[in-house]
Amino acid sequence: MTRYFYDKRVREIFWQVALLAGLAAAIVLIVRNASQNMLNAGMATGFDFLWRTSGINVPFVLTSYSPDSNILALLWVGVTNTLVITLFSVIAATLLGFVIGIARLSANKLLSGLAGAFIEFVRNVPLLFFVLFWYFGVIAALPGPRQSISLFSVAFLNNRGLIVPVATDGWAFRIAALIVVLALVAQLVIAVWAKRRRDATGAIFPVWATGLALLVAVPIIAFSIAAALSAWDVPALRGFNYRGGFVLVPEFVALFAALTTYTAGFIAEIVRGGIQSVVKGQWEAAYALGLRPNRALNLVVIPQAMRVMIPPLTSQYLNVLKNSSFGAAIAFPELVSVFVGSALTNTGQAIEIIAITLAIYLVIGLAVSGFMNWYNAKTKLVTR
Amino acid sequence: MTAAAIRPVRPSLLRRLRTDYFSTPLDALVSLACIAAIVAIALPLLRWAVINANFSGTTRADCTAGGACWVFIKARFGQFMYGFYPPAERWRVDLAALLLIGTVALSFWRGLPRRALTVPALWAVLLVVDAWLLAGGFGLPRVETRQWGGLMLTVFLSVYAGVLAVPLGILLALGRQSELPVIRLVATIFIEFWRGVPIITVIFLASLLLPLVMPAGWDIDRLVRALVGLAFVIAAYMAEAVRGGLQAMPKGQGEAAAASGLGYWQTTGLIVLPQALRISMPAMTNEFIALVKNTSLVSIVSIFDLLGIAQASLADPNWVGMNMEAYAFSGAVYWLICFGLSRWSRHLETSRKTTH
Numbered sequence: 001m002t003r004y005f006y007d008k009r010v011r012e013i014f015w016q017v018a019l020l021a022g023l024a025a026a027i028v029l030i031v032r033n034a035s036q037n038m039l040n041a042g043m044a045t046g047f048d049f050l051w052r053t054s055g056i057n058v059p060f061v062l063t064s065y066s067p068d069s070n071i072l073a074l075l076w077v078g079v080t081n082t083l084v085i086t087l088f089s090v091i092a093a094t095l096l097g098f099v100i101g102i103a104r105l106s107a108n109k110l111l112s113g114l115a116g117a118f119i120e121f122v123r124n125v126p127l128l129f130f131v132l133f134w135y136f137g138v139i140a141a142l143p144g145p146r147q148s149i150s151l152f153s154v155a156f157l158n159n160r161g162l163i164v165p166v167a168t169d170g171w172a173f174r175i176a177a178l179i180v181v182l183a184l185v186a187q188l189v190i191a192v193w194a195k196r197r198r199d200a201t202g203a204i205f206p207v208w209a210t211g212l213a214l215l216v217a218v219p220i221i222a223f224s225i226a227a228a229l230s231a232w233d234v235p236a237l238r239g240f241n242y243r244g245g246f247v248l249v250p251e252f253v254a255l256f257a258a259l260t261t262y263t264a265g266f267i268a269e270i271v272r273g274g275i276q277s278v279v280k281g282q283w284e285a286a287y288a289l290g291l292r293p294n295r296a297l298n299l300v301v302i303p304q305a306m307r308v309m310i311p312p313l314t315s316q317y318l319n320v321l322k323n324s325s326f327g328a329a330i331a332f333p334e335l336v337s338v339f340v341g342s343a344l345t346n347t348g349q350a351i352e353i354i355a356i357t358l359a360i361y362l363v364i365g366l367a368v369s370g371f372m373n374w375y376n377a378k379t380k381l382v383t384r
Numbered sequence: 385m386t387a388a389a390i391r392p393v394r395p396s397l398l399r400r401l402r403t404d405y406f407s408t409p410l411d412a413l414v415s416l417a418c419i420a421a422i423v424a425i426a427l428p429l430l431r432w433a434v435i436n437a438n439f440s441g442t443t444r445a446d447c448t449a450g451g452a453c454w455v456f457i458k459a460r461f462g463q464f465m466y467g468f469y470p471p472a473e474r475w476r477v478d479l480a481a482l483l484l485i486g487t488v489a490l491s492f493w494r495g496l497p498r499r500a501l502t503v504p505a506l507w508a509v510l511l512v513v514d515a516w517l518l519a520g521g522f523g524l525p526r527v528e529t530r531q532w533g534g535l536m537l538t539v540f541l542s543v544y545a546g547v548l549a550v551p552l553g554i555l556l557a558l559g560r561q562s563e564l565p566v567i568r569l570v571a572t573i574f575i576e577f578w579r580g581v582p583i584i585t586v587i588f589l590a591s592l593l594l595p596l597v598m599p600a601g602w603d604i605d606r607l608v609r610a611l612v613g614l615a616f617v618i619a620a621y622m623a624e625a626v627r628g629g630l631q632a633m634p635k636g637q638g639e640a641a642a643a644s645g646l647g648y649w650q651t652t653g654l655i656v657l658p659q660a661l662r663i664s665m666p667a668m669t670n671e672f673i674a675l676v677k678n679t680s681l682v683s684i685v686s687i688f689d690l691l692g693i694a695q696a697s698l699a700d701p702n703w704v705g706m707n708m709e710a711y712a713f714s715g716a717v718y719w720l721i722c723f724g725l726s727r728w729s730r731h732l733e734t735s736r737k738t739t740h
Contacts, residue, residue: 037595354589
């Protein structure tokens with residue numbers, strides 16, 4: 001008997017079986033309790049509720065949803081709003097974060113001190129504080145529609161939100177978007193081809209120049225032409241409120257501002273760390289090999305800084321996705337607010353609704369972190 | 385040679401200003417823009433918070449100077465600190481906080497005998513004693529958790545969730561590094577699940593579903609539900625912090641321990657973990673800071689922590705329009721706590737490098 005006890009393989013199998021058995025017992029217990037409790041409380045189960053009419057009025061809708069739609073459509077409203085606020089905040093926070101991160105490294109002590117003060121402020125205060133502050137402290141204190149703050153006479157900011165002009169007809173923008181996607185594909189093809197050719201022949205192709213042209217110039221030109229071709233619905237003051245345009249509700253503006261400033265503080269630290277992680281010797285070694293400064297930057301410094309920066313940046317982007325749920329605190333209709341909030345109150349099916357919500361976040365998150373793991377594996381230093 | 389002659393030449397203030405801030409036209413422009421920005425932010429802030437602020441009085445009518453009405457904070461101070469905890473029993477909160485500070489100090493005192501055993505034991509005792517002091521029973525009058533609130537709730541919720549999360553996080557990190565596939569899979573799924581979902585949904589999950597999965601007739605306190613949810617999430621993040629430390633350990637340490645005949649738990653407990661945890665301490669402190677900030681989310685399920693009680697105080701008809709004062713005060717308290725902790729974490733990081 002003791003022979004088996006001291007056998008490493010037997011013990012390993014024993015512990016693993018014990019863990020599985022314990023988990024199975026816990027799950028059985030939980031399911032039994034839950035079904036018993038739900039039976040006692042007379043709670044409904046199943047996913048039929050998704051096809052019921054929702055009857056819920058949502059103040060910020062980008063889909064064809066109306067209160068007559070079913071709850072599945074309501075879920076889709078939540079998902080789109082979550083993705084839209086995440087996308088906008090990620091772009092703005094990245095731009096702001098890079099600017100502040102580079103400013104933090106400036107030789108000018110005033111500039112780096114200001115950037116440092118911003119970083120230390122936003123990183124050490126809860127995000128919920130910023131959400132509430134922007135919503136109740138800033139947006140609510142803005143003037144009413146008649147005294148709106150005009151942004152270039154086309155967009156107007158007041159305590160009912162940000163009113164922006166909107167194209168009445170989307171065809172030009174759809175074509176522009178298609179062109180941008182094609183440009184992105186073209187750039188990827190060029191990058192792969194250029195790397196292969198460099199590995200085979202040593203000849204360097206200016207990938208950065210085509211990237212600048214295809215990824216920056218092409219979108220700007222395409223969208224400018226689309227904007228010029230479209231008919232615009234510009235908001236105008238009629239009586240006590242604005243007519244026309246599209247209203248970005250105060251909740252959207254507040255959540256966007258809070259997510260952007262908060263995340264920018266974290267991105268700035270990542271950028272600073274990434275640039276500082278490339279030691280001076282790398283520059284010097286590149287020069288010693290005869291590389292010119294821009295080649296040293298492109299071939300030696302940036303790849304190494306990116307290897308340090310990309311994983312934490314990705315997890316910051318995932319944080320923005322998860323943190324968009326803070327919209328629930330100010331009733332911005334994102335996923336948690338419309339689904340775990342409104343839909344749950346209407347239907348009472350807590351288990352199904354929370355399970356669907358968690359699953360959506362997990363699927364998006366796993367997709368992004370799967371990509372991140374692939375990237376990490378591809379770029380990591382090879383050690384023992 | 386006189387002393388004056390060997391003193392290094394120190395450039396004059398004017399000269400240093402010129403070389404540091406106005407060396408090139410661009411540099412000068414940047415400096416001027418920064419000065420303008422600082423003046424534009426600091427002056428109105430100073431005017432509001434100090435120069436035109438109201439400090440004395442008892443009601444809203446005493447605030448006449450136009451600036452911040454700190455009278456409001458003074459009148460509400462007890463609530464911001466203790467929530468609705470009965471004033472006659474507040475000494476218990478103070479005592480619990482003192483014990484907490486004492487335990488923290490003892491944990492970092494190097495003279496403590498057998499620290500690896502006494503520190504966890506101290507914390508276990510603290511959790512029990514403080515829970516008794518705060519909740520009452522066994523000779524003390526009971527105080528319901530819905531009367532708790534303000535800063536004390538923020539602090540004790542963070543401490544309880546954090547302290548429960550550390551051992552769970554260590555186990556999870558070891559599980560994820562385990563050579564046994566089933567254990568590795570279970571630990572990985574657990575960690576990735578809690579890290580992949582927003583904390584708000586976890587708090588909803590805990591407060592709505594935890595009562596549902598308990599045997600009929602069992603009732604779990606609202607605050608305990610939120611605590612369990614927070615502890616699970618933070619344990620997953622702590623696990624990743626500990627894994628960072630485990631991965632940073634040279635493989636030779638574990639191999640040498642195994643070669644000298646130590647088993648898995650001896651190798652882990654005596655050789656690997658003590659070193660790995662020291663490496664992980666800054667990362668774990670950062671997770672704790674994130675936890676302190678995220679406890680503010682419990683106000684979603686009507687538990688009033690510091691931020692929640694500040695937000696709730698805005699609804700008082702006697703104190704209309706105190707938004708800025710309430711936010712400034714609660715924000716400043718959060719900032720002081722989190723900034724202090726992050727400085728400490730940075731100190732740990734630098735002191736670790738010199739102790740070896």
